[in-house]
Amino acid sequence: MRLWHEQMISILPKNQLLGQHRECCALRGNGWNKKHKTVDYVFSYSPYHLFMYHSLVMDEMEKRGYRVSIEWRNKNYRGKTAENYDNLEEKRIERPIYKEHNAEYLLECIENLRNKGIKLEL
Known part of the structure; x- marks a missing residue:
């Protein structure tokens, strides 16, 4: 499980982009607060x-x-099996959305893809 650096979203290959959607759906649903080393910061x-x-x-x-x-x-939607939020509070959010998505993490994500044989141009 990984949330790619948000600067990479527009250039992710098809499989990674669609996989990211599935990961977000899982995390928003019953995966919320289920610990996983790579995405614990989200919680x-x-x-x-x-x-x-x-x-x-x-x-x-x-x-x-x-x-x-x-x-x-x-x-408020959390998938077919998770209970929806009543009224999730909207917040003004700075970019990056997650402060963990810094320059070091960007390089880590690029290297992760490179190790899979995928080269990106930012």
Whole structure:
């Protein structure tokens, strides 16, 4: 499980972009607060931060012609099996959405893809 550095979303290969959508759906749903070394930092923020990050992923998917289920555009939606939020508080969020998405993490993400044989140009 990984949330790619938000600067990479627009250039992620198809498989990574679609995988990122699935990861966001899982984290927003029953995966919320389920510890995982790579994404634990997400749980120290409001779930609204994840919604905003997921929105960036969905925007890119739609730019590329993919259809996203409209339910995921609702900040309170958590999937078919998780209970929806009553009214998730909207917050003004600075960029990057997660402070952990810094220059060092960007390089780590690029190297992760490079090790899979994927080279990106930022």
